[in-house]
Amino acid sequence: MKREHDIEIKDELMVRYLAGEAGPEEAMALQDWLTLAENKAYFENIQRTWEQTHPSKTPRAIDAQHAWKKVDLQTEPAVMWKNGTAAGRRNKIILRIAASLLITILATLLIYIRLYKPSVNMVAVTTADSLKNVSLPDNSTATLHRNSKLMYPATFGAGQRNVELAQGEAFFTVTSSPEKPFIIHTSVADIRVVGTAFNVALKANQLEVSVKEGKVLIYTSQDSSYLTAGFTGIVQPAMGTIRVKDSVHMNAWGYATHRLIFKDTPLEEVIADIEKAYPYSITLGNANINNCRLTATFDNDSAENLLNLIAETLNLSVVKNGTVFTLEGEGCP
Structure with a gap:
């Protein structure tokens, strides 16, 4: 791959960077290399793969003090340049290294946060x-x-x-x-x-x-x-x-409380509320039964007892076959 600052950008360097183990010069070289769009896309693929394959790895934090000492020794000028240019050049190098070091630390912190969110059971x-x-x-x-x-x-x-x-x-x-x-x-x-x-x-x-x-x-x-x-x-x-x-369906939560209230309610609605509250189906033996209306309150009744009471009130009969109840009779005009 392309070389920056005499440092070759390889997959191994990118992995060290993601793990927080890259040195300041390596981080700076990688940041320069990432200015090209194709390089950035390649790095992002490496990053996604690393994050997926290291769910339990703790990224190692950068030892900033040690890094600064190491950089200071490596950048100490051997000679003084004319007109103070050595000091200016040294300051530029330090600023660039400081920026790359900060980027490295931030990247490590982001990886840590992403990998080590508190798990919720x-x-x-x-x-x-x-x-x-x-x-x-x-x-x-x-x-x-x-x-x-x-x-x-x-x-x-x-x-x-x-x-x-x-x-x-x-x-x-x-x-x-x-x-x-x-x-x-x-x-x-x-x-x-x-x-x-x-x-x-x-x-x-x-x-x-x-x-x-x-x-x-x-x-x-x-x-x-x-x-x-x-x-x-x-x-x-x-x-x-x-x-x-500004109203609620009278039996909106009847399935939870098993308290069902009907006030001159069409039997079609009565059946729908009962089927919602109980694991049974209700059929009619005569279409005229749908014309009937019911006024009654049921509190914690079983489905069988509830339907028997309805049948008695409306002069009907009930036939049970497994989980299906059938109401039979003449119905209402």
Whole structure:
């Protein structure tokens, strides 16, 4: 390769530089060599390879005092030049070496920071066909709906309590801690609370947050909005803003609490809420059954008992076949 300052730039020198083991003159020669775009591209390839193959190697720091002594001895003038030019030349050399030494130290520091970020032990909880209750490190809880994924650290840090809802839906009950905000990260927006209960649904590239208790802040890079109990926030990236509704779906978190409330509700909506809360499918033996409406409250009932009560109220019958319930009867006009 091209020679700079009578030092040949080879792969071995680049590796020593990345490891923090190159001398000041070598570092200066390498910096001069990197002024050419093709040389810089070649070096960056070497750098990427080195970083990938040395995940546990501690870069050796430069001993600046020793390096300066060595440079001082090597640059001591043998004769005095006319008009003080020797001193000027010596100062130039020292300044260039100081600059290259600083670059070397900074490069070593950056490599150290990149390789030695404090590792965080992350926990990932994924659900498939069933719900799961998760106890978080601060005694907050999350009930994950089916086909959902939540990630959180095994121990929360000193400043914030960060979790990520990667997909699906979850109902959070957050332990109050004003000095340590609880933040839920999603692909659409982030949610910040200090202590409250709320539901987060992430589906079809849309985020919907329904608040049961307390106050919640939803924010994106473009917009932010506070929600209080009884309000719903909807975020669609294409819209760029947060839409707020002064209501919540009555059973938005019914799957987590198993408390379902219906007030003159069309049976089609009743069935959708039951299927969300329980791992069963419900079919109708007569299309007229969809015309029926229901007013009732169910609290921690089993799916079978709940459907039997509905059938009794609407003068229907229930047939169970595995995980499928069928409501049969005349239905409603």
